[in-house]
Amino acid sequence: MSLHSSPYTEDLRLAHMIADSVDSQTMQSFNAQDFEVETKPDLTPVTVADRQAEEYIRAQLSRARGRDAVYGEEFGSSGSGPRRWVIDPIDGTKNFIRGVPVWATLIALMDHGEPVVGLVSAPALGRRWWAAKDGGAYTGKSLSSAKQLRVSKVSRIEDANFSYSSLYGWREAGRSKNFLEFTDTVWRTRAFGDFWSYCLVAEGVVDVAAEPELNLHDMAALVPIVQEAGGRFTSLDGDPGCSGSNGLATNGLLHEAAMGALALDSATPIQD
Incomplete structure (x- = not known):
């Protein structure tokens, strides 16, 4: 339309x-x-x-x-x-x-x-x-x-361009292990940060963007831009739009894979 x-x-x-x-x-x-x-x-x-x-x-x-x-x-x-x-x-x-x-x-x-x-x-x-x-x-x-704007058509995580925020936030959110493994899996990583990561997803330049700690005012304007460009925007746990406390934006094709990869780190087993 x-x-x-x-x-x-x-x-x-x-x-x-x-x-x-x-x-x-x-x-x-x-x-x-x-x-x-x-x-x-x-x-x-x-x-x-x-x-x-x-x-x-x-x-x-x-x-x-x-x-x-x-x-x-x-x-x-x-x-x-x-x-x-x-x-x-x-x-x-x-x-x-x-x-x-x-x-x-x-x-x-x-x-x-x-x-x-x-x-x-x-x-x-x-x-x-x-x-x-x-x-x-x-x-x-x-x-x-x-x-x-239109999002990219990249369909494999191994080919994805991933933009994120600082490593500190991922550690505080209990996702640093999975985050680091994800950065080793994707094709390329850059920390554009803030609004820019998500706008670049809408442009098709970045395929996955995520931050572990966000507020409503950080996300509300970004959601329509990503979605109207053909992408998907949820929390890292799949909450729709800006209803969560963090954000994950993708071209849609990579969303489920990225969400699974950036899940909370597994609990450390208790040693006897």
């Missing part, structure tokens, strides 16, 4: 308009590199740029979609109802504060718990990815200048 046939096209247009303005703000901060960095209770960093970006997105949504609920990484939940916007103002804050251009603003719309719109804007990379339910997945700088 074409983009214009999606019932969420106008919501997607709104997400683009908001992202255009937010990109200008975040890029100004990124280029200046003169912001203060604080540590949140979960020990992750946050900057004034994160908070300002989320405040701006919330203000725009309040004006344009006042009846919708909103959930954001920095300010939590507001409102109620079946439609909920999910915001990650700067995904990849650690990259952002060190001057690494791999960071993005993530904007998603969930309808009755299902992610139906996803937009990922990475202005420092000059890239944007988006999708709306039943409308396909695309990349480009605007709705009028876009290339449709």
Whole structure:
């Protein structure tokens, strides 16, 4: 189906308009590199740029979609109802504060718990990815200048390109043994990390992407992009979409094999 046939096209247009303005703000901060960095209770960093970006997105949504609920990484939940916007103002804050251009603003719309719109804007990379339910997945700088995305057709794990997060997270999640064995099995591994791994799955460049610890705001925008490109997105244990606490995205053909390979490590036998 074409983009214009999606019932969420106008919501997607709104997400683009908001992202255009937010990109200008975040890029100004990124280029200046003169912001203060604080540590949140979960020990992750946050900057004034994160908070300002989320405040701006919330203000725009309040004006344009006042009846919708909103959930954001920095300010939590507001409102109620079946439609909920999910915001990650700067995904990849650690990259952002060190001057690494791999960071993005993530904007998603969930309808009755299902992610139906996803937009990922990475202005420092000059890239944007988006999708709306039943409308396909695309990349480009605007709705009028876009290339449709399709996942790869790789069907053997031995031929797969695998992107992941840090080894530390896999160890903490009790999956490091199986993770390391998986990296030895696949054709190639790279730690692109954060949003980029999943967008590359949608592009057909990466065949499997996974992270052992994720939150709703990390995943909601990515799910429609991967799925509308023909891929599959679940938790590492098979929970649909972004309903789990971790993520696995594949071209679909490799999903069951990857999920089995990245399962929890077997318990260590008790010695007599």
